[in-house]
Amino acid sequence: MIYIISEQQNERFLDLIFSYLDSNLTPFLGWESSRKYKEDLLVDDEIFFHIVESDGSGEDAHMWYSLHTNPHATVPKEVSPLITLPSVQYNSLDGFFGDFWKPIFKKWFEENTGLRLKTIDKQGW
Numbered sequence: 001m002i003y004i005i006s007e008q009q010n011e012r013f014l015d016l017i018f019s020y021l022d023s024n025l026t027p028f029l030g031w032e033s034s035r036k037y038k039e040d041l042l043v044d045d046e047i048f049f050h051i052v053e054s055d056g057s058g059e060d061a062h063m064w065y066s067l068h069t070n071p072h073a074t075v076p077k078e079v080s081p082l083i084t085l086p087s088v089q090y091n092s093l094d095g096f097f098g099d100f101w102k103p104i105f106k107k108w109f110e111e112n113t114g115l116r117l118k119t120i121d122k123q124g125w
Helices: 007-025 034-044 087-113
Strands: 046-050 062-066 082-085 119-122
Touching: 007 087, 034 046, 082 087, 087 119
Parallel strands: 082 119
Antiparallel strands: 046 062, 062 082
16 A cells, blocks of 8 residues: 655654654763764774663663674674664664664764764664
8 A cells, every 4th residue: 555645744754753763862961073983983893872871781772883894793794884773762663663764763873973874773682
């Protein structure tokens, strides 16, 4: 079945997804400069975006961004750069918006970080 929506309905839908992303996936302390993220990648090939205040355990809700050159993880070159989202948020986005949210997330992430993104996945824990 095909649904036809107006431009205004499309804009409201996009606004809804952007609002959801801002409310549920913006890092706890907000976004840093794209320059800072690029410098971090030169040192470690991965970045952890903590969604809640971190207690240092590594179990806190976070998004994990990695390049295929990361010596700490195996990320195939064909999916790099990769970001993983907490399963709860990933499944919620899928449930609310189907696959429509993925290109919007990519745009949102790239605009807020200045980092390229090729693949979005969910964390397996």
